[in-house]
Amino acid sequence: MMPPAVTLYTHTLCPYAHRASLALVEKGLSPKEFERHVDLSAKPAWFLRACPRGLVPAMSLDDGDVITESLRIITVVDDVFDRGSLTSRVGPREEILDFVKDADAYGGFISSGLSFIGGGWSIRGVQPRSSVIDGLERNVARLDSLCASSGGDFLFGSSPSIADIAIYPFAERFQLAMREFQGYELGESQGAQAFVVWLAAMAARDSAKALRPNDKELLESWRRTGRLDYFDYETADRESP
CATH class of the missing domain: 1.20.1050.10 (Glutathione S-transferase Yfyf (Class Pi); Chain A, domain 2)
Known part of the structure; x- marks a missing residue:
């Protein structure tokens, strides 16, 4: 069975969105296949049309459904992607x-x-x-x-x-x-x-390594802004934290 097409509206520095990306990479996808990064400090119109609540993460599947809330998304990812289970194979x-x-x-x-x-x-x-x-x-x-x-x-x-x-x-x-x-x-x-x-x-794990920003650069931004969520207020992403 072909896996469903998926688009993840995300901010690549947000820990809630990180959950969704981590689940998808554990299922064998590359971030380039599914991530659509959103600048939360200046939310674009295309994002607000797709996700009127304006929150990340949000995941769109090929049936047109848009799923929100990170904990729900990771559970759905495990259910709809066939490659390995992230629940039943490892425990109750x-x-x-x-x-x-x-x-x-x-x-x-x-x-x-x-x-x-x-x-x-x-x-x-x-x-x-x-x-x-x-x-x-x-x-x-x-x-x-x-x-x-x-x-x-x-x-x-x-x-x-x-x-x-x-x-x-x-x-x-x-x-x-x-x-x-x-x-x-x-x-x-x-x-x-x-x-x-x-x-x-x-x-x-390869999944964690693929999604981790540069620690030194991230620390510099935390130190400068005094906030873990500084990315809500200025342009930043995983490649340039």
Whole structure:
């Protein structure tokens, strides 16, 4: 069966859109095949016609449907592309889907990581309160326990699933920002060794390498703007962060 034609309206520095690209690359597609980059600081008319809400990511399939919300997109990608499963082949499908459903919950890993760095999408460059550190480390400990019991380097086994894809784009950014601005090593500072192995295993995948901007250039933009989401307000992309 031929895979469906897909267009992903994306910003190549947005972690939510990164989820969708990561899922598609894990399915064997090249970013050049599906990514249509959108300058979020000056949204073009063609994008607003295709996606009236004006938000990325949004994925258009060959049946004309436009799917929004990154967690829904990665689940649909797994369902409609035949090459390997990002759920059933690596672990209990329902458990993985439950993990994905809750990935953006308040107080979870993503929320606590953003709070640690500065709150919202800001970068404060100071040590967070002890309660904020505790919140992040509780979430990392949960992920560490999942990895340690999975029988592999990933959250639910020896291959990545949509659970890994749901959080890795944020973990990648958190690791870089916390190290640079707070001298904190994500996972290592609390001895979460299985989580540290997971971070390294995800970073080593061809999919992650293909979608990662230059760390030095990204850090320069974070430092200059004081925001993780600076790309919402000025022109930037993966090639020129």
